[in-house]
Amino acid sequence: MKYGIVIFPSKKLQDLANSYRKRYDPHYALIPPHLTLKEAFNTDLDADNLTDKLEEISQNYEPFNLKIHKVSSFQPITNTIYFKAENNDTLTSLHHDCYKQLPGGEPSHPFVPHVTIAQKLSNDEHSDVYGSLRMLGIEHEEIIDRFHLVYQLENDSWSVYETFRLGRDHQ
Amino acid sequence: MKYGIVIFPSKKLQDLANSYRKRYDPHYALIPPHLTLKEAFNTDLDADNLTDKLEEISQNYEPFNLKIHKVSSFQPITNTIYFKAENNDTLTSLHHDCYKQLPGGEPSHPFVPHVTIAQKLSNDEHSDVYGSLRMLGIEHEEIIDRFHLVYQLENDSWSVYETFRLGRDHQ
Numbered sequence: 001m002k003y004g005i006v007i008f009p010s011k012k013l014q015d016l017a018n019s020y021r022k023r024y025d026p027h028y029a030l031i032p033p034h035l036t037l038k039e040a041f042n043t044d045l046d047a048d049n050l051t052d053k054l055e056e057i058s059q060n061y062e063p064f065n066l067k068i069h070k071v072s073s074f075q076p077i078t079n080t081i082y083f084k085a086e087n088n089d090t091l092t093s094l095h096h097d098c099y100k101q102l103p104g105g106e107p108s109h110p111f112v113p114h115v116t117i118a119q120k121l122s123n124d125e126h127s128d129v130y131g132s133l134r135m136l137g138i139e140h141e142e143i144i145d146r147f148h149l150v151y152q153l154e155n156d157s158w159s160v161y162e163t164f165r166l167g168r169d170h171q
Numbered sequence: 172m173k174y175g176i177v178i179f180p181s182k183k184l185q186d187l188a189n190s191y192r193k194r195y196d197p198h199y200a201l202i203p204p205h206l207t208l209k210e211a212f213n214t215d216l217d218a219d220n221l222t223d224k225l226e227e228i229s230q231n232y233e234p235f236n237l238k239i240h241k242v243s244s245f246q247p248i249t250n251t252i253y254f255k256a257e258n259n260d261t262l263t264s265l266h267h268d269c270y271k272q273l274p275g276g277e278p279s280h281p282f283v284p285h286v287t288i289a290q291k292l293s294n295d296e297h298s299d300v301y302g303s304l305r306m307l308g309i310e311h312e313e314i315i316d317r318f319h320l321v322y323q324l325e326n327d328s329w330s331v332y333e334t335f336r337l338g339r340d341h342q
Contacts, residue, residue, distance in 0.1 A: 008330055011324060018326050029328075032330040151182060153182060159185060160319065160334065163333045
């Protein structure tokens with residue numbers, strides 16, 4: 001089964017991201033707006049094996065402040081435009097733990113925490129869209145207190161298997 | 172905010188449902204296949220207020236066997252076609268608790284646990300599709316050990332807020 005680990009931010013930020021994704025992101029209907037902690041990976045492990053590890057991981061962290069102050073682009077690597085999240089120790093360590101303690105190999109690229117708002121644009125579209133979105137800018141902060149294990153269905157959409165709360169002591 | 176409470180069944184059943192929903196359900200892209208425990212409801216309560224109650228509820232139940240042996244239709248009330256789940260005490264009580272212990276008023280109709288595979292069809296389409304799906308039939312069983320609190324985004328799609336595991340003792 002193909003899994004991924006993501007943060008779904010607040011409704012407010014998801015609605016804002018969707019207002020752009022609707023026009024500029026072909027994955028719009030496949031998954032709500034998200035910040036990816038671990039890219040899609042295949043494993044034969046049971047989901048319950050993964051959730052045990054993710055629960056342990058989640059207990060090592062406290063809720064943190066997600067700050068987004070910039071619209072950015074991965075060009076020239078890809079034409080993906082995104083809300084750039086300020087990196088912080090929690091995000092870096094969560095990303096690290098998700099790779100180190102779960103199957104799926106090494107990250108394929110350096111960790112740039114972000115919420116995608118446009119992708120697979122032509123170069124001309126990218127120039128236009130990035131030009132205007134960069135001008136609009138973004139100022140957003142929120143507390144993140146959870147992340148999600150998701151899995152991919154046959155139609156390429158993603159379904160949520162489980163939520164993990166940061167720093168919650170189960171008792 | 173508008174919330175709902177649903178069970179997302181296994182990938183296998185979701186894939187099967189989606190193979191029909193893709194053609195016959197205009198909500199196909201808005202939410203993965205699901206069994207609704209509590210219909211969409213509006214409340215000003217914080218999500219965390221709801222999750223506290225839902226966590227209490229979830230601890231009163233054990234995982235249960237979901238049995239689906241029939242394709243059925245709500246006609247003449249609506250042209251919705253669905254996988255009909257066998258009712259059982261857990262489903263009935265979960266449904267009851269979700270209405271009794273959370274805001275949102277009374278159920279608008281009797282509880283018929285189901286996974287929708289087609290809706291908003293014309294009468295002619297309904298006859299054709301129901302005729303062939305009923306012939307195909309379905310034989311499916313699986314263990315359900317979780318349910319989800321979901322909320323609706325501005326674009327009418329649904330995002331998962333949290334998962335609740337049945338009978339899990341948090342310690």
